[in-house]
Amino acid sequence: MRKFFFVLGVGMTLIGTSASAQCFKKIVAGQDFFLAISQDGTLWAWGENGSGQLGDGTTTDRTTPVQISTATTWAFIAAGDNHSAAIKTDGTLWTWGNDSYGQLGNGASGSVTSPLQIGSDTNWKEVAVGDRGSLAVKTNGTLWSWGGNTNYYLGNGQSTSYVSQVPVQVGSATDWNHIYGNALHGLAIKNSGTLWAWGYNNYGQLGIGSTTNSDVPVQVGTASDWKEIATGDQLSLALKNDNTLWAWGTSNSSNLNIGTAASPVQIGTASNWKTVSVKKYSTSSYALLTRADGTLWAWGNDTSQQLGNGAGTTNYSSPTQIGTNTNWANATAGYLQSSGIKTDNTFWVWGATSLVGNGTGETNSPTQYACTALNVIEQNASKDIKFYPNPATSKITVSGVKVSKVSVYDQSGRKYDLQTVNNEINVSKLTSGIYILVTETDKGTFSDKLIKN
Known part of the structure; x- marks a missing residue:
């Protein structure tokens, strides 16, 4: 008996041999675009693509996911303003998109529309990208930065604005564990569980007790139990090892209702938070969270129904449960588009998304996107x-x-x-x-x- 294979969806690539759904296990949001790693290790992208930030070899916007390269070994992804970065399972680092400030780290300038390997090192662990720069940690615990040093983003002690077109080590410490970055500030957790911050701090988003910028990593308080960080333009959210939720910076224009806090403050008393994601760009911010019981929560601005509450544009000044489902694994806050993955590996979208509603308009509650489009x-x-x-x-x-x-x-x-x-x-x-x-x-x-x- 002969067998043939069809690809479902324009521009899709063969990635499997099953009629069952092949969906995403990791999603990150940039400025109006998304990157995702599928269950089989392939890389996908959709959204705006004016600088080649999707990595599909073009500058054409995509309303549905397109596969990026044929590799099946993608392990870590990061999306910024208009450039992207990823790490493969072999520890190699890859970047693409806008390179106006050297943020790709390839030693040159000019946009790149397909993933380009940076150097030959095979010990990259995590990468974070912002507006004009990029940050990363290696498996040996060292911290690296490259791109534009606008507002001290590179964290290497230089107070002037300049460009580094290749990765440069930040300090000499070898105990960095996790890295997080936004447009103009960076955050990192050390092996000890302590939290460190640097860069632009006009609203206290560094969490160091002041609004003074810092050109080197500075410890945030004395706590040593930080677990996960989510960074927005003017604020930061975090989870501790006891699964409590914390915030700092300002939410004056985002309805997150934390005022202005230059140091971390606890949000509520719940101690079962599992994941947290916050809109990275623009002041009208919002956050999506999940709890250990599998429930989905939203908080902040709802201009395009991105909170998913099914009630139109209703802002929430505190974390509020969305629906009654108890099988959410994680959720991602995009610019005005939201997405989530459930424990059954199904993929859901809401807000101003192109993936449902015939590619236009908004949807005010989580709607499943059939990942058969990613299958053979x-x-x-x-x-x-x-x-x-x-x-x-x-x-x-x-x-x-x-x-x-x-x-x-x-x-x-x-x-x-x-x-x-x-x-x-x-x-x-x-x-x-x-x-x-x-x-x-x-x-x-x-x-x-x-x-x-």
Whole structure:
């Protein structure tokens, strides 16, 4: 029995051999674009692409995910204003997008539209990218920076604005563990669990008890139990090892309701927070969080229904539960678009997203995006099974098997269940176009390309 494979979705690339959903395990948001690593280690991107920040070799905006290169070994990703960075499982560092300030670290200038390896080192651990610069830590515990030193972003003790086109080590410490960065400030956690910050500090976003800028890493308080950080333009959010939530900086224009705090302050009394994400750019910020019980929470500005509360543009001045589902694994706050992954590996989007609603408009509550668009659909070419007529107008007849369930997927990956009676499939309600027809039968699940007139 011969088998053929179709790609579902324009511009998609073969990445598997199963008709089951192949979805994302990691998503990060930049300025109006997203990067994601799929379950099989492939890299995907969508959104604005004027500087090549998606990495697909073009500067064309993408409304649905496109695969970036053919590699299946992507391990860590970071998205900035209009450039991106990633680390593979072999420890190599890759960057692409805008390079006006040397933020790609390739020793040159000019935008790059596909992932470009930086140097030959194979011990990169984590990378963070901002507006004009990039930060990273290696597996040996050293801290590195490159790009523009606007407002002391590089953290290397230089108070002047200059450009470093290649990674340069920051200090001599070898106990750096995690790195986080925004447009103009950086944060890092050491092996000891202490938190350090540097860069622009006009609203106290460094958390060091003042609004004084710092050109070198400065310890944030004395706590040694920091776990995870999320950085916005003018504020920072964090989780501690006891799963409490903390914030500092300003929220005056974002409805996060923390006022202005130059040092970390605890938010509420809950001690079961699991993940935290905050909008990286613009002052009208918002945050998405999940708890250990699998619930989803939102907080802040809701200008484009990005909180997902199903109630239009309703701002929340404190973390508020969204829906009643208890299977959220994590959620990501984009510019005005939100996304989340559930424990069953399904992918959900809401806000001003192009992935649902026929590519336009907004959705005010989490809506599943069918990741079949990331898959290869297996077609069984057995002569014993026939689908006819094809092209079809109102119905299709299946012969050679007993049909139990039928679904189709359009080219954006959206799934539609179809009615079937006595092996006749009703396709009259489908709009004209090309679909993948997936038919569950007594002899297995089969698929075929369907043209609807």
